[in-house]
Amino acid sequence: MKRRAKYVFLSWLRTLVNKLYPDYATNSYQYDNMEEAMEIWREIYADEPPWSKNCHGKTLNLGATIASEFARLIMVEFESKITGSKRAEYLQKQYERLTKQLRVKLEEGCAVGGIMFKPYVRNGVILPDCITQDKFIPLSYSNGIITSAVFFNQEVKGEYYYTRVEKQTYSYENKSHTIESHFFVSSSPDNIGTEMILGKINNGTWSKIDPYIVINDVDRPLFAFWAVPFANHIESDSPLGVSVYSRAIKLLNEADLQWDRYLWEFKGGELAVDVGEEVLRQRPGEKSLETASTRDRLFRRINIDSDSNSEKSFYEVFNPDLRDENYSRGLNEIKRQIEFNCSLAYGTLSNPQNVDKTAEEVKASKQRSYTAVSDMQHSLEAVLEDYIYACNAMADACNLAPSGEYEVSFNWGDGVLEDKDKEQAIQLNEVNSGIRKKTDYLKWRYGVDDKQATEMLPDSGVESFFDEGGGS
Structure with a gap:
């Protein structure tokens, strides 16, 4: 090897x-x-x-x-x-x-x-x-x-x-x-x-x-x-x-095997028509048989001795119900186990919409990551x-x-754990409730100093504390 x-x-x-x-x-x-x-x-x-x-x-x-x-x-x-x-x-x-x-x-x-x-x-x-x-x-x-x-x-x-x-x-x-x-x-x-x-x-x-x-x-x-x-x-x-x-390692192996099964479910479950040879016609100058108008992948020839007294030829549609949802759920569960073993948060590899976990479990997985x-x-x-x-x-x-x-x-920042949209909503709510200064929010949001934050506020007609020119 x-x-x-x-x-x-x-x-x-x-x-x-x-x-x-x-x-x-x-x-x-x-x-x-x-x-x-x-x-x-x-x-x-x-x-x-x-x-x-x-x-x-x-x-x-x-x-x-x-x-x-x-x-x-x-x-x-x-x-x-x-x-x-x-x-x-x-x-x-x-x-x-x-x-x-x-x-x-x-x-x-x-x-x-x-x-x-x-x-x-x-x-x-x-x-x-x-x-x-x-x-x-x-x-x-x-x-x-x-x-x-x-x-x-x-x-x-x-x-x-x-x-x-x-x-x-x-x-x-x-x-x-x-x-x-x-x-x-x-x-x-x-x-x-x-x-x-x-x-x-x-x-x-x-x-x-x-x-x-x-x-x-x-x-x-x-x-x-x-x-x-x-x-x-x-x-x-x-x-x-x-x-x-x-x-x-073993879980990565299982995930690839499950993915192969998942893909095979579509391949093996492709629509097909099993027909007797009498339904097919021979191509001019060739030994292979085909139907009048179809793609080769649709029809599968089956050599069956039909009843001579029957006027019906063998004809059967192969169209099984796919089990892709079952395979998908299995693969998703394997991915969750991989996430756990690798110290990744749930939803990193698995489908984040299908994480059937409590809020505490999701929080713990993010903390683990x-x-x-x-x-x-x-x-x-x-x-x-x-x-x-x-x-x-x-x-x-x-x-x-x-x-x-x-x-x-x-x-290094804290972006791995923080939800900045949620944090921003909390801080805005605190400003609107009067328990946080507007300048403090602007300093956090834009990374400016006290003077810059004050200058960013809408003109209220009140003289700025940082106005070096003094009063008129």
């Missing part, structure tokens, strides 16, 4: 790492179960689940839908900015290179369980390298934080495949971050080939890379790993995360701060911008 072949390749890469870095060999073997799980999560995200043949290739692609929805909820009101100095202005420009693509990258990270944000310098600019956790190998970690990892990058030029193996390691004792690179060339993408000697690297981009870099006086790794903040039920000791739909997304936002905020710290350290090491302090602000 395709999945198994790729899994073997990942194991082969792990073997290579153990040869290059034997001191870490005992730490990297333990991810067998995670590697296999990540392959399944990746297949589901690519709409190629292991059960695809069982449902005749008719899938709902719910894995990608769930991952996309979580990424949307995380980023729906996201705002972040770096301020404070010339250094901050430089960092803000580099930071924007990541934030502009963050939602798309998070979707993929949600699907496979986590994503590494690794900054690197090229031509005076800091660029983000976003690597999902199924494409790098962690070597060591402390208190759940990855401190050493190996990354792979392959480029094709002409007939040759160039592979860069990069190990990054942070030392808490020395407060230093080391980047060590090895370069290989091969004539096949499945074979890493031979290692190129320093000074003879003929890959244009990599020839400028220093194979051994040490950045001192840093208090954390110069990469930032975000893991889906769910407990890892595959390997509890692993620093890697689990897919947002990892607890619903809000809590999950809030946890993701808080963990992502810490990771983004680590990424900015790494960018700042690289700016120092490479003298990319003037020194200076910086501050980072985040605003």
